[in-house]
Amino acid sequence: xxxxxxxxxxxxxxxxTETITSLDRQELSPETLxxxxxxxxxxxxxxxxxxxxxxxxxxxxxxxxxxxxKKKLLNKGYHTLKxxxxxxxxxxxxxxxxxxxxxxxxxxxxSPLTELLSERTSPExxxxxxxxxxxxxxxxxxxxxxxxxxxxxxxxxxxxxAKNISANLxxxxxxxxxxxxxxxxxxxxxxxxxQMPITVGIDGGYIHAREGNNRKAGWFEAIVGKxxxxxxxxxRFGYVTDYEQKPKRKLYEMxxxxxxxxxxxxxxxxxxxxxxxxxxxxxxxxxEHVLDWFHITMRMTVIKQMAKGVxxxxxxxxxxxxxIKWYIWHGEIYKVLSELEDxxxxxxxxxxxxxxxxxxxxxxxxxxxxxxxxxxxGFIANYGDRYRxxxxxxxxxxxxxxxxxxxxxxxxxxxMRWTKKGAHLLLQLxxxxxxxxxxxxxxxxxxxxxxxxTNLATMAAVA
Numbered sequence: 001x002x003x004x005x006x007x008x009x010x011x012x013x014x015x016x017t018e019t020i021t022s023l024d025r026q027e028l029s030p031e032t033l034x035x036x037x038x039x040x041x042x043x044x045x046x047x048x049x050x051x052x053x054x055x056x057x058x059x060x061x062x063x064x065x066x067x068x069x070k071k072k073l074l075n076k077g078y079h080t081l082k083x084x085x086x087x088x089x090x091x092x093x094x095x096x097x098x099x100x101x102x103x104x105x106x107x108x109x110x111s112p113l114t115e116l117l118s119e120r121t122s123p124e125x126x127x128x129x130x131x132x133x134x135x136x137x138x139x140x141x142x143x144x145x146x147x148x149x150x151x152x153x154x155x156x157x158x159x160x161x162a163k164n165i166s167a168n169l170x171x172x173x174x175x176x177x178x179x180x181x182x183x184x185x186x187x188x189x190x191x192x193x194x195q196m197p198i199t200v201g202i203d204g205g206y207i208h209a210r211e212g213n214n215r216k217a218g219w220f221e222a223i224v225g226k227x228x229x230x231x232x233x234x235x236r237f238g239y240v241t242d243y244e245q246k247p248k249r250k251l252y253e254m255x256x257x258x259x260x261x262x263x264x265x266x267x268x269x270x271x272x273x274x275x276x277x278x279x280x281x282x283x284x285x286x287x288e289h290v291l292d293w294f295h296i297t298m299r300m301t302v303i304k305q306m307a308k309g310v311x312x313x314x315x316x317x318x319x320x321x322x323x324i325k326w327y328i329w330h331g332e333i334y335k336v337l338s339e340l341e342d343x344x345x346x347x348x349x350x351x352x353x354x355x356x357x358x359x360x361x362x363x364x365x366x367x368x369x370x371x372x373x374x375x376x377x378g379f380i381a382n383y384g385d386r387y388r389x390x391x392x393x394x395x396x397x398x399x400x401x402x403x404x405x406x407x408x409x410x411x412x413x414x415x416m417r418w419t420k421k422g423a424h425l426l427l428q429l430x431x432x433x434x435x436x437x438x439x440x441x442x443x444x445x446x447x448x449x450x451x452x453x454t455n456l457a458t459m460a461a462v463a
Contacts, residue, residue, distance in 0.1 A: 201398030210417030
């Protein structure tokens with residue numbers, strides 16, 4: 001059996017038929033049923049070549065008349081324009097027209113097709129490249145697209161396009177402000193009944209650093225967060241601490257996506273670190289800030305392990321630590337600080353002059369914990385009471401966000417060395433992809449852009 005694939009074009013009441021390819025099939029077998037991938041690539045690439053040729057011819061004819069005086073413009077010549085789409089890299093015949101003398105023009109001639117296709121890459125290809133690059137390595141993205149589609153694209157090209165898209169996303173971000181609370185108490189009371197409360201967990205993760213040719217530049221920190229609200233999709237945000245200039249704006253934009261109202265209850269949970277302590281301030285008048293119980297217990301667990309190697313029953317370190325933990329659980333911060341101060345004093349008297357000893361290291365660890373609790377004393381809640389009432393006391397879901405946004409793409413499965421700028425821009429792209437917001441931005445940039453939604457959760461799990 002032989003089959004000829006043709007394209008029929010109807011143009012100005014004229015029917016034109018062009019042959020794309022011919023298929024030859026002999027005995028039916030599982031391998032010969034329908035199209036194979038190579039044939040599908042050949043057919044789609046061929047259809048695109050024919051289609052674009054007629055599209056460009058029709059567009060070029062429409063541009064050869066002066067828009068002001070309607071005089072026909074003279075053709076100076078042609079040049080080849082390279083343009084990349086999902087179905088291959090094309091060489092387009094681009095005319096160069098002489099500017100009309102009815103007005104003064106900056107240039108003697110112009111190329112309308114070059115001005116129209118200024119980016120040289122179709123929006124749909126840029127969308128798929130940037131989306132998949134946010135979920136897997138640039139090399140794997142290149143291999144995947146090249147295997148499934150009739151095009152060859154280098155990973156460096158995908159990386160550059162992803163950076164450009166991320167930079168465009170960053171430019172759309174509003175100005176940074178210290179306070180995002182709007183209106184007054186009277187305005188808030190007149191608002192409709194608020195939606196379900198929002199819970200926001202904020203945490204930090206570390207990324208392998210690279211500075212120029214130095215591929216062993218240590219680590220740098222990235223802050224990520226996730227907001228949870230019953231009945232709504234989860235939203236995320238993230239940034240590199242030493243690179244981001246608008247951290248509060250990032251958090252505010254995420255809350256806006258959740259439909260934040262000034263009379264809505266919000267709970268912020270964080271580890272109380274220097275980089276995140278002031279981040280949630282002045283976001284909402286109806287917010288509370290809670291020090292994450294998970295991070296408190298982690299710090300105390302480390303101190304307890306250190307205390308086991310210090311045999312001093314007179315001080316009673318382990319018993320005092322259990323009592324301190326009980327006070328923290330019930331939100332009695334004054335007793336917590338008092339007990340810690342006494343414990344630091346006792347350890348200092350016993351081991352303060354024994355540098356390098358286990359007791360000396362324990363004293364320093366307890367002193368650091370004392371300072372940590374002092375700084376975050378305003379964020380200590382009655383964890384026991386919150387727990388009994390079903391309220392959130394731990395940002396363990398933010399820990400999963402670190403894994404979701406940072407580890408899967410930058411640390412664990414795909415270990416690379418990153419510059420702060422490169423990691424920050426990719427993080428913005430990954431956030432938009434996992435939030436399901438990337439297509440929305442492409443529609444804003446390219447009003448005629450339309451793409452069927454795909455299962456982002458499945459893709460994220462694969463990545």
